[in-house]
């Protein structure tokens with residue numbers, strides 16, 4: 058059983074409607090009786106449309122809410138379709154995911170990611186900063202270089218780095234059911250921790266109720282960023298329970 062402070066972050070991506078929101082009630086109920094002494098952080102990152110509603114639902118619970126991305130501008134601006142970090146804060150988000158590979162793949166550069174991180178931190182959001190190598194980068198054995206570059210450029214001149222949580226998400230593991238070998242993951246997380254020093258480092262990519270037993274044994278992981286399995290209350294609760302049992 059772990060005694061560490063563990064994060065369980067639900068990344069709902071472009072899923073979730075008012076119906077899915079009902080499943081969250083089960084998680085709230087479960088947490089009411091679950092090991093009160095445990096240092097546990099549960100953060101739901103739904104689509105922006107549900108942030109306000111969810112943050113109201115989570116008042117007086119141990120759950121917090123985050124967004125999945127934001128615009129890099131801190132001020133209001135004529136930018137159709139965009140949402141800045143202060144707007145997210147004003148509806149109850151405490152966190153924001155930045156640098157997710159799905160957004161990197163659709164064109165977000167390290168430079169843009171850096172601007173987003175700075176803007177989010179400045180308005181008081183905590184940042185879940187995602188990094189990870191693609192399959193071809195892994196095959197070329199350049200994972201370390203890729204991660205170093207993403208950290209160096211993405212966090213360049215960022216103040217208040219204590220408000221950054223790193224999520225290591227190998228791109229080849231996201232949504233594929235494949236996870237890295239434990240020995241490899243241990244080494245990669247150590248490598249990242251060495252670069253960032255005091256930040257929490259989470260693992261993300263196909264985390265589910267089956268592989269959590271293996272993942273929780275990796276001593277340097279501070280929690281998980283969970284996509285698919287976080288949309289079903291039962292799976293999400295199972296992951297949490299098994300981490301502590």
Ligand code: PGA
Nearest residue numbers: 231232262263283284285
């Ligand atoms: P997955 O997604 O758990 O569905 O692989 C993780 C993520 O993209 O954050």
